[in-house]
Amino acid sequence: MSTTLANQQRSKIISLLSPAYLWLTVAIFLPLSAMLYFSFLSDVPFGQTEWHLTTENYQAFFQTTTYAKLLWKSIKLGLIVTGFAVLVGFPCAYVLAKVIQGRAREALFLLVILPFWSNSLVRIFSWAIVLRGNGVLEIGLNAILPFEVDVNLMFSTPAIVIGLVHSYLPYVILTSYLALQAIDDNLIDAARSMGAGKHTILWRIILPLSLPGLLAGAVLIFVPVVGSFMEPRILGGRVGTYFGTVIEDQFVAVFNWPLGAALSFILLAVVLVILALSSPILRRAQT
Amino acid sequence: MSPRRFPRPSKALHPHRQQNRSQQPANDPTYNAPKRPINIHKENTQAFEEAPTSIEVFWDSAHAGKVSIRDDALEAVQFAAIATDQDINDIADMDAVKSKLTALMPQIKTYWGSENDWNQFMAAGDLEVATIWSGSASRSMSAGLPVEFVVPSEGAIGWLDGLSIPVSSTKQDAAHAFINWIIDPAFYVKWAADGAPASANAKAAAALPDDAFNKRILSDPEVVARVQFQRPVSDENREAYLALWQELKAAQ
Amino acid sequence: MAEVSVHNVTKRFGKFTALSDVSMEFPDGGFFALLGPSGSCKTTLLRTIAGFLFTDGGTIRIGQQVVDDIPVEKREIGLMFQNYALFPNMTVADNVGFGLRVRKVGASEERRRIGEALDLVQLGHLGDRKPHQLSGGQRQRVALARAIVTRPRVLLLDEPLSALDKSLRVDMQIELKRIQREIGITTIFVTHDQEEALTLSDKIGILREGRMIQSGPPRDVYNNPVDVFTAEFLGDANIIAGRGQGQRLERPQAGGILVPPGSDTASALAVRPESISISTFEPIQDGISKVNATLVQRMFAGAMSTCIAEGDGNTYKVIGRDLDIPEVALGQKVWLSWKAVHTIVIPGQ
Numbered sequence: 001m002s003t004t005l006a007n008q009q010r011s012k013i014i015s016l017l018s019p020a021y022l023w024l025t026v027a028i029f030l031p032l033s034a035m036l037y038f039s040f041l042s043d044v045p046f047g048q049t050e051w052h053l054t055t056e057n058y059q060a061f062f063q064t065t066t067y068a069k070l071l072w073k074s075i076k077l078g079l080i081v082t083g084f085a086v087l088v089g090f091p092c093a094y095v096l097a098k099v100i101q102g103r104a105r106e107a108l109f110l111l112v113i114l115p116f117w118s119n120s121l122v123r124i125f126s127w128a129i130v131l132r133g134n135g136v137l138e139i140g141l142n143a144i145l146p147f148e149v150d151v152n153l154m155f156s157t158p159a160i161v162i163g164l165v166h167s168y169l170p171y172v173i174l175t176s177y178l179a180l181q182a183i184d185d186n187l188i189d190a191a192r193s194m195g196a197g198k199h200t201i202l203w204r205i206i207l208p209l210s211l212p213g214l215l216a217g218a219v220l221i222f223v224p225v226v227g228s229f230m231e232p233r234i235l236g237g238r239v240g241t242y243f244g245t246v247i248e249d250q251f252v253a254v255f256n257w258p259l260g261a262a263l264s265f266i267l268l269a270v271v272l273v274i275l276a277l278s279s280p281i282l283r284r285a286q287t
Numbered sequence: 288m289s290p291r292r293f294p295r296p297s298k299a300l301h302p303h304r305q306q307n308r309s310q311q312p313a314n315d316p317t318y319n320a321p322k323r324p325i326n327i328h329k330e331n332t333q334a335f336e337e338a339p340t341s342i343e344v345f346w347d348s349a350h351a352g353k354v355s356i357r358d359d360a361l362e363a364v365q366f367a368a369i370a371t372d373q374d375i376n377d378i379a380d381m382d383a384v385k386s387k388l389t390a391l392m393p394q395i396k397t398y399w400g401s402e403n404d405w406n407q408f409m410a411a412g413d414l415e416v417a418t419i420w421s422g423s424a425s426r427s428m429s430a431g432l433p434v435e436f437v438v439p440s441e442g443a444i445g446w447l448d449g450l451s452i453p454v455s456s457t458k459q460d461a462a463h464a465f466i467n468w469i470i471d472p473a474f475y476v477k478w479a480a481d482g483a484p485a486s487a488n489a490k491a492a493a494a495l496p497d498d499a500f501n502k503r504i505l506s507d508p509e510v511v512a513r514v515q516f517q518r519p520v521s522d523e524n525r526e527a528y529l530a531l532w533q534e535l536k537a538a539q
Numbered sequence: 540m541a542e543v544s545v546h547n548v549t550k551r552f553g554k555f556t557a558l559s560d561v562s563m564e565f566p567d568g569g570f571f572a573l574l575g576p577s578g579s580c581k582t583t584l585l586r587t588i589a590g591f592l593f594t595d596g597g598t599i600r601i602g603q604q605v606v607d608d609i610p611v612e613k614r615e616i617g618l619m620f621q622n623y624a625l626f627p628n629m630t631v632a633d634n635v636g637f638g639l640r641v642r643k644v645g646a647s648e649e650r651r652r653i654g655e656a657l658d659l660v661q662l663g664h665l666g667d668r669k670p671h672q673l674s675g676g677q678r679q680r681v682a683l684a685r686a687i688v689t690r691p692r693v694l695l696l697d698e699p700l701s702a703l704d705k706s707l708r709v710d711m712q713i714e715l716k717r718i719q720r721e722i723g724i725t726t727i728f729v730t731h732d733q734e735e736a737l738t739l740s741d742k743i744g745i746l747r748e749g750r751m752i753q754s755g756p757p758r759d760v761y762n763n764p765v766d767v768f769t770a771e772f773l774g775d776a777n778i779i780a781g782r783g784q785g786q787r788l789e790r791p792q793a794g795g796i797l798v799p800p801g802s803d804t805a806s807a808l809a810v811r812p813e814s815i816s817i818s819t820f821e822p823i824q825d826g827i828s829k830v831n832a833t834l835v836q837r838m839f840a841g842a843m844s845t846c847i848a849e850g851d852g853n854t855y856k857v858i859g860r861d862l863d864i865p866e867v868a869l870g871q872k873v874w875l876s877w878k879a880v881h882t883i884v885i886p887g888q
Contacts, residue, residue, distance in 0.1 A: 064530065066537045073537075132411050154413065155397045186624035192611045193589060193618035194638030194689060204637075208628040237397025241536040253359075254529060 039261035057262030067246070067263065071270060074243040077157075078226040081164045082218050085172045088165065090214060093176035094206070098185070112173050120167060124234050127163045128154060131235070155237025163231040168224065172217030179213025180206070223271055227264075243267060333433055334415035342370045342439035344416055351394050353415035355408060358398035360532035361520060362444065363388060366418065369442045369515065376518045381527070388535055402426070409434055425500040426482025436500070438510045445514035448484065541602030541692040542567040543588060543725060548597035550580075550587055550749075557583045560597070561751045563744045565693075565727055570719055572736035573729045575746035576772065581729045582697055584746065588727065589695050590614040601692050617686035617724075621698040623678045625670040631657070631681050632666035638689040656684040659718060676707050683715070687722060694719070696728035700735060712739055733773050737761065745769055766885055767807050776809040776883065777855045796828040797879035807885040812858040814881035817846060819865050822876045829876040830855070834867050848875060 038044075039058070043051040061067045092112070096105055115123060130136045133152030141149050153159045183206060191201045207214075229244035236242075243263070250260030334353070345354055356363055365375040367387040378384060396413055399405045402423045408414045409432055419427075424436040450469070452462040468474055472494035475486050479495055485505045486492050495502040505511065520528075543565040550558040557580045565571050575581040586592050588599060590611035599606050606614055625634050632653050639649045657663045660680035670678060679699070686694055699715070700708045716739055719726050730736050736743050737757045744754040753765045764770035767778055779796060796808060810828070822829055832850025844861040847854060855875055857864075867873055 064534065066530070066534045070537045132413060134412055184622065184624060186620045186622060187626060189591060189611075190618060190620060190624040190685075191626075191637065192591070193616060193695075194685070195612050195615070195641045196637070197612060197641075200641055205626060205628070209626075233400075238392065238395045239539045240397070241533075241539060246533060246537075249533075 035261045036265060038257050039265050041258045044255065044257045057259045058266070060259060061263065061266050067243070067266075070241065070243045070246055071267065074226045074228075074267075075270070075274070077160065077164075077228075077232075077242060078222045081161055081168065081225045082222045084161060084165045085169050085221050086214065086218055089169050089172035089217065090176050090210075093173045093180055096173070097177050097180035098183075098188075112170055115166060116170055121230065123167060124163055124231055127159070127166065128234060131159050131162065154235065155239070157236065157239055159235040160232050160240060163235045164225050164228060167231065168221040171220040172214070175213040175217035175220065176210055177213075179210035183209050219275065223275075226271055227267055333412075335435075338435050338437050339416075340437065340440050342366075342441045344439075345370070346390060346394060348394075350415045352396050353413070354391070354394040355397055355399050355405070355414045355417035356391075356395065357418055358400050360529040361517075361525065362418070363532050363535075364528040365444050365515075365517070367391070369439075369444070372441065375444060375515045376520075378524075381531070385531060385535075388531070392535055392539060406430070406432060420484070421501070421505065422482060422484035424482075425479070428500060429480070429482050436504055438504065438513055440513070442513040442515055444517060446517040447487070541725060542600075543693055543727065544598075544600040545584070545588065546598045546600070548584070548587060548594045548599060550583060550592060551595045556749060558587065558594075558749045561746075561749070562597075563751055563754050565725055565742070567725055568723045569725060569741040570716065570739055571725075571727045572740035572743045573727065573746060574731070574733060574736040574743055574773070576731060578748065579746040580749040581731075581746045583749070585695055585697055585727065585729045588693070589616055589618055615689070615692050617689065617691035617694040619682045619686045619694070619696045619699050621701055623670075623682040623702075625678055625681055625685070627670055629669075630666065631662065631668050631670070631673070634670065634681060635666075635685045635688050637685065642689065652688055656688040657681075659687075659721070660684045660714075675703055676711060679703065679711060680714075683718065687718075687724065692725070694724045694726040696726065698729055698731070701730070701732065708735075715739070737773070743773075745773065747772075762883070764809075764883060764885060767809070770807075770809045770883060770885060775812045775856060775858070777812060777815075777853065779808040779810065779853055796830070796882060797826065798882045798884050799880045809883040809885060810855075810877055810881060811883070812845070812856040814877045815855060815857045815859075815875050816877065817848070817857055817859065817864050817867075818874045818876065819867060819871075821874050826879050827876045828879060828882055829874055832873055832875050834869055834871055834873050837864070837869065848873060850875065 040053050040055065041051050042054045042056065043049050045051050096108055096112070100108060128135075131151075132154035133150070135151075135154065137153075138149065138151040141151060153162070187205055187209075188201055191205055196204070227244045227247070229242065229248040232240035232242045233245050233248070234240075244267075247260050247263045247267070250256045250263065334350070339347075344350065345356075356366060364378065364384055367384040368375045368378045371380065371383040371387050373379060373383070397408065399408060399417065402420075405414075405417060405419060405423065406427055409417070409427070419436070421436065424434070427434055428436070450466045452459060452466075456462055470486065470488045470491060472488070472491040475483065475488070475491035476494050476496075476499075479486075479499050479501055483501065485501045492501065492506060495506075497503070545561060545563045545565075548558055548561045549556070561584060563571075573581040573584055583592065587594055590606065590609060590613075594607055601614065601616075626637065629637070635656050636649050636653045639652055644652070653666065654663060657666055660683055662677060662680050662684065665673065665677065665681075670681070673681065679702075683699075686696075696715075700711050703711060712735060728739070740757060742755060743757050743760050745752045745760065747768060753760055753769050760769065761773055764773065764776070767776075770776040770778070798808065816822075817834075821831075830850045830853075832848035832855060834846060834848050836845075836847040838845045839861060842860065843858055844864055846857045846859075846864060848857060849855070857875065865873075
């Protein structure tokens, strides 16, 4: 009796889980495995190409300082963008979760989510229109301000940061919002009744309790930003060369998939190492 | 896709070049159709009183931050080779190329990747002087962009589009008819009005009206003489050029 | 420690008037209950006293100080929530020490007072635990220790015991009363549990729809409800229909339903179930109310039994010791009687 129940239970679990795992296998695991395999090839195995297995592509990373330099540049970009996104997104999430109620909250939430509904390329080109010299921002500011300003942010690191922060802001807002909303308002009231001011409440109660959500959002931003290529290429101009753009070049410009794949896996490894090193901090924050 | 028609691209091979390196069977009729000088620079006429004649305009501090070249290792290196008075197909002094490109980098606002990029940047006033293909230039000008196309006195990079018919083709007659049509003077005159590459068919070139872009600028034998045509590049050189270009970009 | 005075307080939220003209005195060191059904805005009154909300009219005093413009952070009150609101990211000791840390009392003083407060609630050994490792009763005590450790002038409790199960609740009532008496702090607590209010407090305020209906010592309020609502809300009451409304009241010797001497007019009469005796013979004593009724139900509940009887156009609920209730078959006639002083005269408005 109990074994049949257990069997039924098991088949139920399998039938519920298998679509997702099948999908993940087909959509992620197989292509990723193929890429891993590519990264150990001497040449792209198309047509009559001769190729053999090699670790040359991984060695290439260490043969010049170019890749390491670009990887460090990308990691710095990831940290800066994540930092700005947290600085902008967390207060926004706080206001949405704890200050605003009712329909206004829904409307503001919609505005936050809106970037997700537009194509990322469209977003980036919109920023290009705004940021470039003689662009929307400059014309707008000059229409308002009594003096002339020259706002040409296009093709600069700030332009890349602005574009990336905008693209990934919803992640940190959403995760922080969920964490903040889970904080019982009574905790804040209790702290106030004990005489705590706003800063004390923020640092000792709200931040520690919402840290898991905040960090989840930060990780969700940091990882893709380190590998980003479209925003740096379009908004960065001359300074827009990053690890991600070099990988992209290997795939779309110089047709060296094996090197591109190897560089991608190096990036993946470095990101995983960074996350592993920071996981003790993350874990401590959660208890 | 027949591998003979499109031989395997080697590493660092730009798709544009695939046609150049086609290994055509000896018995295959080959038409070297439109001749296409590139990398002849073109500048925003609003930024200049008088059109420059020297490639040195790219290094002129008056245009600092308003310069662009295409994001392509081979082209960048060959462009610097011309500026350092070298043969683009046999670059002897790579150090000179490197220092010339190093000096160019701070001048550059952004690299361009497509004709569309180029047109946008020019129209927005982001650029004052940039490299461009002649065919693209003629299209931009006929679209009304206030730019001028100049073949510098030091020379320019040229390359050829080849039209090939694979041996295995079962529609050889139709292919011949298509090639004959595309190099035909009557068609070429119509095409050139919207912006076309320079034609290798002398009759077609001659049929252009006198004010046509390709006749006005490219019919001068002296200009054509200045153009250095790209020949196949060895894998070693290609890799060296790519490494140099990536290093320079990464240093920005 | 200080007395609290709420004087003609009004609080509005937009067009909705939550509190209208509420007044009540809370003398120093007493234990007070704010009692009311849900929607009576009793918690609003508590939060107004605490300083989360500011009044739209009237005055609140703590000690000699008018606190109308003082926010909660500066009111020096202790507050305990229904769900305890312990900080889940802090240990028990850090929870208790939170208010001390804010006041910067210094590390050694902080440790000493945390220890004292935890000892008071008998949790001295659990300082290193996290709240989620505690039972409901223990959390309750931590919350209490945290509320009193800063030596506030007033202790405010918002339904402090309602999350506990019945037996634990009774234990905690005793414990709460002990601690309150030990430190002598003026304590105001909100509850919807009338029994709890009667058990614990020195004085009860009954609220309905934002108005203070009646306030006073539990016995006074229980015995002399000002209206039908209070009579029924605080304990059980048999409202006797058709009597009293606007009429001159019958004199005690006139038989039927008698009222205590001195009562002239009433809007209604009532009698508590436990005041009524049941007998098979007509009682013959003087000065009692009697009603001939039919027994319709009898429910045995151990020591006490509840009977329902119908007579004289009313339904009476009677609660008495099982052995005091005669064995009568359902549907038989019985006599209900009670002393004239037990007839509750609800005054006219």
